[in-house]
Amino acid sequence: MSVDPEGPVLVEGPVEIVLADGTVARSDRFMVAVCTCRRSRTYPWCDTSHRRRERVDPPPPEDRTP
Numbered sequence: 001m002s003v004d005p006e007g008p009v010l011v012e013g014p015v016e017i018v019l020a021d022g023t024v025a026r027s028d029r030f031m032v033a034v035c036t037c038r039r040s041r042t043y044p045w046c047d048t049s050h051r052r053r054e055r056v057d058p059p060p061p062e063d064r065t066p
Contacts (some may be wrong), residue, residue, distance in 0.1 A: 007047035008033040017044050 003009050015032045017025045025044050033046035040047045 005052050006046075008035055010034075019044065 001013050011030045011032050013027055013029045015027045035043050035046040037050040039049035
């Protein structure tokens, strides 16, 4: 198991996780990223939603006057 303070918990698979409502999530992958931030659309699996999104401003328009 590997814990990244800025991201998911990496667990060697296969993995079964019992959610708070009793639902069981299973993965047969050899390595599983388990979400710890709860932002993932595929919770309990990580979809990298924890990464900060940086807004990139578009370049200024070119001056095309002759």
